[in-house]
Amino acid sequence: MTISPEFAEVLRAGRLEFNTRVAEARRRYPKFDPELFNRFLTHNVDPIVAAANDECRVGITNATFDVALDLVGRELCGAHRRGLLLDKLWREVIPALTGILPPQPAPLVSALCNALLNLEAQGARPVQWLQILRELGPLASAEELTDIGLLAAWRSGGAQFRPAALRIAAALPAIAQAMLGLPETPALATQLSALESNPWALTPADSTSTIREIGKFNGYGGQFPAPPIVRACEQGFLVKSENRYFLLLVDSFGEALIPASVEEYVAASHYKAAVSHAPKLYDRYLRTPRGQFEHNFCHDDVQLAWNEHSVAVFSPYSFSIGVVPLT
């Protein structure tokens, strides 16, 4: 496969400079793979350069060339899951954004790569994030793009971004409405206020009414070295697994398991949720004011922890935590 004439022209003009950068990268990264870098340039960088207008082409080539060197040098590219996601970003999303990229786009392109890798590592839905960004990104300005990316990250399962995303939604109402699928009425401010007070206030079309299972044994690529013990707290749940501690945040769109400290876990022992209807377990079912949820935890010693909005089910015989809405 050959590269586009536009890209070839820029590379030819700066041949010496580009070769020097590759030589530097080879020194910096002992595992730098020139073959892989060539493929990345051909398949991923070329479509972006080709899509750029004449004035920006050299700047965009310089920026994407350097980011590509970094990605290949850090072994983030290739046929593995992260590499395939990055391919998708570079082939489908960034070319769509060339019209709004700033004159020095390297920091923005790097930030988008970082965000994708973060969402993948956190177990969110990076493919959905890419899709939202491809559809709604070109409608924004370069300054708004990172805000839209954060809103999309929340929509794609990054529950920790909910407070920041709600602030952004208030500032970008049209995009927020389209991204979150909010109805025309009532007013957006009312809907956002409801979302702020209750993490389960939205029921997205792609959500299921079954119990949501979070975490698994770290021997199988999960997060927990031992069956987790859960304590409720105002924000979500604090989880202890052997000597590791986590903060579990859950909402309509997804969940996030974030490292926490033993002090936070201890502090959560004083928390007591003010709820009128406590959740109850009946055989294989968990009943809350929101409905009845079937769980598959072992009957013996199954335990519950709840805050004002969510209930967590856990057991000494399981490495997972089940979470359902309470209100």
Added chain:
Amino acid sequence: MPFDLFKRVSKAPTNPKGNPRKRNFDVADLYQGPLQSEFDTTGPGVALDEKLRQAYFWIVNSAIISPHYDIEYNDTPPHSFIVGDSKRRLTLPSAQSYSSYVLLPLLTFATRRKCLFVGGPGRGKTASAILMGVLAGYPVKEVRRAMQHGHPQMTIADLLGNPLPADLVGAQRMEDIRIAWRNWLGMRVKIIDEYNRIPTRTQSALLTVMGDNYAEVLNHVYECPDSAWYLTANDDQGGGTYQVIEALRDRIDVIVQALAFNPRFLGDLLVRIEEGIRPEELVPKEIVFSEAEIDQINKEILQVELPAPLRRRLEFFTSQFELSETAGAQFEYMTKDTARLSAVDWAQLVASDNGRDRLKDLGCQTLNGLSVRNLMTVLIYAKALAYFRGNSTVELEDLRQILPFVLNDKLRPDLDAPFFSQPQNAAYRSDSISWLRQLFDLSNAEYERLGLDQEDPVEKLQQEFSLGLESVSESEARTRIGKIERLVAEWCKGRKLYGHLYDDLLKLKYLHQRYTNYLYWLRSQK
């Protein structure tokens, strides 16, 4: 975009603690990652201890090739291995450990003290000192120009400044002679390269600047700002062209040795040669400290707590060394200092001291005791190390790690002592850092054997006294005096005199005297 091979500062917390963390996830949390982006900026909110650690990690990762983690910390028992015919122990620390060659100069920078680099030529002593100047915000060129190079012809005028020639001819009074002071005197980082090549007379002028922080030429005084000092010498024995005057040596707070270069890191050197890189020219702006920041760090370091039990261990350690039973006839004069001032033959003095177990007594390993200045330096550096590690309290390990670097060349070994003639201790003759650390370990072991954490009668009496003498009745004062006398009698009965006992007895005498004076005063009121 040029590659910043040497200019990246650690983004992650350099010594993460289990403290509650911020929970306001925001845009930067999403966009920070392995690739450099606009969200990587350190920002103004970085705590100064974190900034200090960032500076340390930048230096060890990008500037100075010093892969020697000789300041070891462990949070779980470390893996250790016995190696070689001499059965030396190689330890793989289980917690974040540090290279003294980088850490000690950095702590000196933060506390504005004085650090001496020793080691063979070409080991990067001067380059390290220059780096510290750049951390203080000075351009590399300025730091280089301000560096004083010791040489045998160096005069006081070379060091401090010259009177203006026109004034020298025309002036009627000394006050009329203006002095062209040397620029380095006003800098916050002062570097004296090869200080042991400075002639003795000029060393005395340097002593005034180092000790009293001012320079004097023809009755004119230049007040210097508080500054960190870095001196280099090719060996720590005062060799070179001139003998270093003892007072000047004593002003040096810590001595760090440039350890040998590990040829396994030759590749890193090659990159620097090929790229023409000089790390001191690439110091990231995020780790440059302003004067106000250094002031603030100093304040924060002084706020670090040194717990009383730890202070007691340092007291116990210090008390081991000053006693010389045969040096004085009166109890207070039985010190090594008395012997030294009298210039009596040391070997003769030691030979007449036959009462104690000279292997067990730590005091027998040294030629001198510790000065007040040494102790103050130990306390400040221990606090600085705890601060650097992100702690608000000094730990025993902080004290154990810092103490050898402060006492190196201060607490001098008596190489004729029986301890050093034992085959297993032979290495301590040349490795003073390990010897001093071993000395502190032995002192701690003895402290624990005596159970002084649980039962320390002198401390109890001191605490009682610290409550004040107001409203202490005559009978109560007499009771306390009786208690002291009984304790002294008990301790003097058939016991050998060791350093810690000597200091305890002197402390009891002090308390006895204070109560006696108080009794006199009480009687005079009747």
